Amino acid sequence: TLTKLYLGANQISDNGAQLFAEVLKTNKVITVLGLNVNQITDNGAQKLADALKTNQTLTELYLGANQISDDGAQLFAEVLKTNKVNYFRIRSLPFYFHSDCLVKFY
Structure with a gap:
């Protein structure tokens, strides 16, 4: 059964x-x-x-090196408070070290 799917550098839009x-x-x-x-x-x-x-299965999500701004990152902030994702990367560092827009939620 496929549990890990890595599709980096595939020009996914x-x-x-x-x-x-x-x-x-x-x-x-x-x-x-x-x-x-x-x-x-x-x-x-x-x-x-x-x-x-609604997804409670995903535990890791990697979105680094895309074209997501702080506004886009903030969309995840509220969701990640109740979701089971315990590792989330949106920039070159995990978001809690890099994006000020998420700090207010923690």
């Missing part, structure tokens, strides 16, 4: 992020998803953050 978001809504198997070094923007981040509201 917001459309691809939306497809992954649809999968994550019903996913009961994938625990690690790596989508770093792609072309995901705040729009794709919104779709993924929305999917994490």
Whole structure:
């Protein structure tokens, strides 16, 4: 059974992020998803953050080196307070060391 999926550096855009978001809504198997070094923007981040509201299987999400701004990062802040994701990377460092926009939630 596939539990870890790393698709970094595959030119995945917001459309691809939306497809992954649809999968994550019903996913009961994938625990690690790596989508770093792609072309995901705040729009794709919104779709993924929305999917994490219902997904309780994913424990690691890698989104580093995409085109996600602090606004996009902030979309994940509220979701990550109740989700089971315990490791989340959106920049070259984990978000809690890098993005001031998330600090107010912790």
